[in-house]
Amino acid sequence: MNAQTASYQVVVIGGGPAGLAAAIEAAQNGIDKVLIIERDRELGGILQQCVHNGFGLHIFKEELTGPEYAERFIKECLGLNIECMLNSMVLNITPDKHLKVLNPEHGYLDIQAQTIVLAMGCRERTRGAINIPGTRPAGIFTAGAAQRFVNIENYMVGKKTLILGSGDIGLIMARRITLEGGQVPAVVEIMPYSCGLTRNVVQCLNDFDIPLLLSHTVVDIKGKDRIQGVTIAAVDENRQVVPGTEKHIKCDSMLLSVGLIPENELSSQCGIELDRVTCGPMVSESMETSISGVFACGNVVHVHDLVDYVTEEARKAGKGAARYVQRKSVVSTRRIIATAGRGIRYLVPQQISYDGTEDLEFFMRVDNVYPSASFVVDLDGAEIQRRKKNHLTPGEMTRIKVKKNMLLDTEHSKLSISLQG
Numbered sequence: 001m002n003a004q005t006a007s008y009q010v011v012v013i014g015g016g017p018a019g020l021a022a023a024i025e026a027a028q029n030g031i032d033k034v035l036i037i038e039r040d041r042e043l044g045g046i047l048q049q050c051v052h053n054g055f056g057l058h059i060f061k062e063e064l065t066g067p068e069y070a071e072r073f074i075k076e077c078l079g080l081n082i083e084c085m086l087n088s089m090v091l092n093i094t095p096d097k098h099l100k101v102l103n104p105e106h107g108y109l110d111i112q113a114q115t116i117v118l119a120m121g122c123r124e125r126t127r128g129a130i131n132i133p134g135t136r137p138a139g140i141f142t143a144g145a146a147q148r149f150v151n152i153e154n155y156m157v158g159k160k161t162l163i164l165g166s167g168d169i170g171l172i173m174a175r176r177i178t179l180e181g182g183q184v185p186a187v188v189e190i191m192p193y194s195c196g197l198t199r200n201v202v203q204c205l206n207d208f209d210i211p212l213l214l215s216h217t218v219v220d221i222k223g224k225d226r227i228q229g230v231t232i233a234a235v236d237e238n239r240q241v242v243p244g245t246e247k248h249i250k251c252d253s254m255l256l257s258v259g260l261i262p263e264n265e266l267s268s269q270c271g272i273e274l275d276r277v278t279c280g281p282m283v284s285e286s287m288e289t290s291i292s293g294v295f296a297c298g299n300v301v302h303v304h305d306l307v308d309y310v311t312e313e314a315r316k317a318g319k320g321a322a323r324y325v326q327r328k329s330v331v332s333t334r335r336i337i338a339t340a341g342r343g344i345r346y347l348v349p350q351q352i353s354y355d356g357t358e359d360l361e362f363f364m365r366v367d368n369v370y371p372s373a374s375f376v377v378d379l380d381g382a383e384i385q386r387r388k389k390n391h392l393t394p395g396e397m398t399r400i401k402v403k404k405n406m407l408l409d410t411e412h413s414k415l416s417i418s419l420q421g
Contacts, residue, residue, distance in 0.1 A: 007112040008035045008083075009325045010318075011099060013090050013266065014119035016045020017307050018298025018314040020073040022117045025318025027080040031325055035083045035111070037090055037101060043077070044070030045121060046144070047307065049151045052172055054199075058308035069307060093270040097293060115293045115321045118281065119314065120263040122299040124169075130258050132164075134221030137228075143169040143257040150176055158253025162230055163187045164218050166395075168196040168305065170257020175204035184210050185249050188232050190217040190239055193369045195259075195395045197305055218254075219246065227254055260303045267296070277346040278302040285352045285360055286320030287313065295321050302348050302363065305397050309363070336407070341378070341418025343367055345394070352415070360402040362417060366392045373419045375400050380413050392419075 010026045012019045015038030023034050050066025085103060092100040097116055101109040124142040141157055149155040161177050163170045166189040174184045192215045194201050205212050219241055220231035234245035262280040272281045273290035280301040281289040287297050297317035298310045336352040348363045370392040377385040384406040
């Protein structure tokens with residue numbers, strides 16, 4: 001098959017909040033030929049179906065809905081004459097940064113990029129990923145799919161909807177379904193704590209008297225053509241069902257909010273090194289992956305709570321991509337490997353080519369609920385920084401800044417962050 005060819009300085013894969021912010025940052029740092037490739041029919045990504053407010057508090061210092069937040073970046077993007085290719089699917093990325101793309105208007109394209117920014121976002125875990133027993137009737141949706149049906153397609157998913165999992169989308173959909181006249185008998189969570197933001201538990205469940213059943217799970221699904229109900233049961237500290245605690249709940253639909261997975265088929269395909277915990281690319285402080293000139297940002301790296309943090313991270317990737325094109329990247333002989341210590345599930349970035357010019361910022365999640373604990377930063381086994389925080393939970397991402405003057409001038413270093421107390 002013959003392919004049309006084109007070349008760009010920076011190609012961004014994904015037109016959601018991460019892709020938009022990265023493209024804008026690259027353009028504002030002197031890059032003329034920037035292309036965004038988006039597989040959907042419009043820019044904005046998942047934000048277009050998030051009609052609730054709470055976005056933009058960090059970036060714009062005001063509360064916006066998802067579409068409002070996206071619109072500000074879309075307008076800025078178009079104002080900078082950044083090219084956007086919609087309804088387009090990237091099939092393959094080669095090591096020399098050729099992208100094989102399918103587009104309904106132009107057909108099969110071969111695009112050569114000087115640098116690439118991966119911003120494909122994440123996808124939801126499905127029923128198959130958690131192995132719920134029972135029949136396979138209609139009426140079972142992922143929370144994100146249900147959100148699109150209700151907010152964009154204008155379809156209600158059911159009249160009485162049970163929600164399995166307490167991720168943020170599930171919590172928000174519990175409120176949305178209630179506001180649309182539906183009933184949510186319960187949100188069922190297998191962990192002993194909520195996996196979403198505390199504010200969403202308060203605003204979406206407590207304010208609407210929707211019960212959150214912690215340490216519970218669905219053990220059976222009833223119904224032939226349409227779901228008619230589920231059986232839930234309590235679980236112990238090992239997540240094993242406690243006999244005798246089974247309870248049947250009638251419902252005509254069920255939403256699954258049981259976790260998100262970075263969309264990394266392209267990353268794996270082109271040989272980028274992935275983090276075994278986040279399932280996203282391992283990145284440096286400039287968001288560069290293990291392949292030189294390929295950057296990644298947003299939920300494709302690790303799942304974020306707030307879109308504002310996605311934007312901040314994407315700006316680093318966009319700036320890094322611009323510096324790479326302009327040959328301004330600092331090639332340092334120093335290489336600091338960052339690892340997660342006790343109480344920390346993962347760290348991003350995982351490695352630093354440090355030139356000592358800026359403070360370092362790490363994103364992380366803890367592995368349990370801690371009423372109070374201190375983050376301890378060690379460099380080559382010596383403590384260089386300590387910071388106390390209250391009420392830590394796995395459902396809320398944490399950021400820690402490490403001061404540049406705290407880093408030792410060694411050739412090769414190992415940095416770790418752990419919890420104490």
